[in-house]
Amino acid sequence: MPELPEVETIRRNLRQGWGETPSILGRRIDGARLLWERSLAEPGPAEFLKRISGQTITEIGRRGKFLVFSLSDDWLLIHLRMSGDILIEPSNAPVGPHYRAVFELEPDYRMVFNDARKFGRIWLLQQPQSLLGRLGPEPFDEDLDSATFHRMLNSACRRLKPALTDQSFLAGLGNIYTDEALNRARLHPLTLTNRISPVEACRLLASIRETLEDGIRRNGTSIDWVYRGGDFQNYLRVYGRKGQACPECGTQIERIVVGQRGTYYCPKCQVPAGEIRI
DNA sequence: ACGAGCGCCTGTCGGC
DNA sequence: TGCCGACAGGCGCTCG
Numbered sequence: 001m002p003e004l005p006e007v008e009t010i011r012r013n014l015r016q017g018w019g020e021t022p023s024i025l026g027r028r029i030d031g032a033r034l035l036w037e038r039s040l041a042e043p044g045p046a047e048f049l050k051r052i053s054g055q056t057i058t059e060i061g062r063r064g065k066f067l068v069f070s071l072s073d074d075w076l077l078i079h080l081r082m083s084g085d086i087l088i089e090p091s092n093a094p095v096g097p098h099y100r101a102v103f104e105l106e107p108d109y110r111m112v113f114n115d116a117r118k119f120g121r122i123w124l125l126q127q128p129q130s131l132l133g134r135l136g137p138e139p140f141d142e143d144l145d146s147a148t149f150h151r152m153l154n155s156a157c158r159r160l161k162p163a164l165t166d167q168s169f170l171a172g173l174g175n176i177y178t179d180e181a182l183n184r185a186r187l188h189p190l191t192l193t194n195r196i197s198p199v200e201a202c203r204l205l206a207s208i209r210e211t212l213e214d215g216i217r218r219n220g221t222s223i224d225w226v227y228r229g230g231d232f233q234n235y236l237r238v239y240g241r242k243g244q245a246c247p248e249c250g251t252q253i254e255r256i257v258v259g260q261r262g263t264y265y266c267p268k269c270q271v272p273a274g275e276i277r278i
Numbered sequence: 279a280c281g282a283g284c285g286c287c288t289g290t291c292g293g294c
Numbered sequence: 295t296g297c298c299g300a301c302a303g304g305c306g307c308t309c310g
Contacts, residue, residue, distance in 0.1 A: 120304090157279085
């Protein structure tokens, strides 16, 4: 579920601390427990627990939707998928029903990987490129200018929404922020990528960045029972708003299915590239 | 090189 | 009330 803004919010909180919760930078991992072994992707449980014990957290980064922990000797990567979250709490707090992995942090805190749906995954790797190397560029990468983005779009013939949620095309967008960015850019989710003009590519890239920046500024989106304290859900233009008025023109938002994902858009504002507007 | 279908999981919600 | 299907912020795998 978490997309780039939610993962970035978690990263910043872990790094800087928030409220009563301290930063975990510089903390030593005293030991770990796996409460659901399949949350661990690599290596096996025995080697994982042995290798991670005694390592210090030296930095916390993000690449796409991956949380990237630099440890003294390894890289710890966590992908939250649909329902994952990271909690920091005192070691003696009660163990929740969806705790999948617990990392004891000296002297008296722990970091918890909480994940109701069990889709999230944890890796402990000597070098992270095997995972991160498959990702497309970061949306905020300075080298990603609109001409480059236009070239990326034109090098394939596919529909815009599945392309934008494809992590090997661009890293970080998911279902919510893609729909929001497409609405802001006034592009239909089924537009073919090779029919996007340079001007539209420029507008789309700017819309993606503005949408993600807004999401980060609001500390992410909190929907349903997974609540993280963000409030971007109060500023959504189209996502989850079927039948409600488009903020630009008042037309009712429609919901279609694209690539097996619920997709929300304004049928008046968002017209496929190349089509004549009425 | 695509997209569709499905599996992985648990939980919530609306309709009957 | 209880049951049942639809749906959910993701992604990897097959298959055509």
